[in-house]
Amino acid sequence: MNTPLQSQSHLNVPDAQPNGLPWRGGLAYGLLGFPLAFAALPLYVVLPNYYARSFGLSLATVGALMMVVRLMDAIVDPWLGRASDALFACSARAVLWVGAGAALLQWSGMAGLFFPAMTNQTALAVWLVAGLLLTCIAHSFLVIAHQAWGVRLGGDELLRSRIVAWREGLGLAGVIAASALSVVWGAYAMLAVFGCALLLGWSFWWRAPQPLKLSVPQRSESASLWQPLVQPAFRRLLAVFVCNGIASAIPAALMLFFAQDRLRASEQATAVFLVLYFICAAASMPLWLRSIRRFGLVWSWLFGMLLAVLCFAWTASLGSGQIQAFALICALTGIALGADLAIPGALLAKLIEQQGAQGSHDGAYLGWWNLATKLNLALAAGAALPLLQWLGYAPGSHDEQALQHLAWAYALVPCTLKLIAACLLYVLLIRPERESRFNWRNAS
Numbered sequence: 001m002n003t004p005l006q007s008q009s010h011l012n013v014p015d016a017q018p019n020g021l022p023w024r025g026g027l028a029y030g031l032l033g034f035p036l037a038f039a040a041l042p043l044y045v046v047l048p049n050y051y052a053r054s055f056g057l058s059l060a061t062v063g064a065l066m067m068v069v070r071l072m073d074a075i076v077d078p079w080l081g082r083a084s085d086a087l088f089a090c091s092a093r094a095v096l097w098v099g100a101g102a103a104l105l106q107w108s109g110m111a112g113l114f115f116p117a118m119t120n121q122t123a124l125a126v127w128l129v130a131g132l133l134l135t136c137i138a139h140s141f142l143v144i145a146h147q148a149w150g151v152r153l154g155g156d157e158l159l160r161s162r163i164v165a166w167r168e169g170l171g172l173a174g175v176i177a178a179s180a181l182s183v184v185w186g187a188y189a190m191l192a193v194f195g196c197a198l199l200l201g202w203s204f205w206w207r208a209p210q211p212l213k214l215s216v217p218q219r220s221e222s223a224s225l226w227q228p229l230v231q232p233a234f235r236r237l238l239a240v241f242v243c244n245g246i247a248s249a250i251p252a253a254l255m256l257f258f259a260q261d262r263l264r265a266s267e268q269a270t271a272v273f274l275v276l277y278f279i280c281a282a283a284s285m286p287l288w289l290r291s292i293r294r295f296g297l298v299w300s301w302l303f304g305m306l307l308a309v310l311c312f313a314w315t316a317s318l319g320s321g322q323i324q325a326f327a328l329i330c331a332l333t334g335i336a337l338g339a340d341l342a343i344p345g346a347l348l349a350k351l352i353e354q355q356g357a358q359g360s361h362d363g364a365y366l367g368w369w370n371l372a373t374k375l376n377l378a379l380a381a382g383a384a385l386p387l388l389q390w391l392g393y394a395p396g397s398h399d400e401q402a403l404q405h406l407a408w409a410y411a412l413v414p415c416t417l418k419l420i421a422a423c424l425l426y427v428l429l430i431r432p433e434r435e436s437r438f439n440w441r442n443a444s
Helices: 023-030 033-039 041-054 059-090 092-114 121-151 157-185 187-205 221-230 232-262 267-283 285-295 297-317 323-354 362-390 400-443
Strands: none
Touching (some): 023 187, 033 121, 033 157, 033 187, 041 232, 059 121, 059 221, 059 362, 092 121, 092 187, 121 157, 121 323, 157 267, 157 285, 157 323, 221 232, 221 362, 232 267, 232 362, 267 323, 285 297, 297 323, 297 400, 323 362, 362 400
């Protein structure tokens, strides 16, 4: 059964209907997504460029260190998911107070990363690893607990999509703010706003609709930890998510290099590209919710993948000064990004309910899901950056052949992976569903 939303009495939000979510409840739940996004763009997009250009660390070193840290962080995620389940079993208040400690650790780690205490190359590499581990683990717990809260609110496909859209839409607003602050105004402004937004998001979370507690059979900790991977349906969804995620992570890791060296764009123009991309993604959310209502989750996701390939492939042909053309590509691919943000999380929430894990072992599923997210980012940075260095590219390069290699890695490799993900989506999720419906109709 779907689980209705339960509001706290002081909020006076009525129980959600199957096709709706009170805006105050959506805002109270989703607002924490705004500061959580600050740890995404600065760490995965700005930080590699910052350490390579400002401190002289080689691309191979930065890429390898970030891959190692993300792999270490990813391994911890399933256990963080179990910790989230244990806290939810105690009370929502326990989740909120532990979340406050994680938020403080996350802010401290970010501050240390952007203001290192040394400049020696070896010490700087150690500092980078330590700061990333602290920041990423604290961030991971907050993300998993916040996502688990949303999963436990229940609902049908459309309501689940609305819950995810509130979280991801406000997350996009955070990405836009982080883009402008970190690229144009610098780390001081970014960290100040980040700290205030964490405090505000956490305080609003206290007023969010609370999930009802369900009576569920208890499993041992080890069984519930590995139980998601035993489910074929979860493995199929995870395979599509990983392939699609790597396709999206490669451009994220290379975007600043492409804009500044291939297009010769200024820092201000680069910030505009990022802001335009994420604004269009946020604006597309209602469009994708309509598509979900009309075509369902999996078909809408397939449309989003194909749209991304159609809009992004010709980026490989762009050269110096083609700023307007790239801005148009950013806008169109931003629209496609809306599908990647709103749909996979809703599909996961639906699968968790179908597997009977809602309200008991949501965190276990989300832990493996976030592990996959980290692997996507690790593989993108750990493979793309050293590959570019091997192909002769270095930040600030003017060599035409090296810049062409950069363009191919930035555009063509992700498009190929995106097409593979679309094929996997059809073969693993869409076709079995259609065959199941066909067999059911014949049987009836």
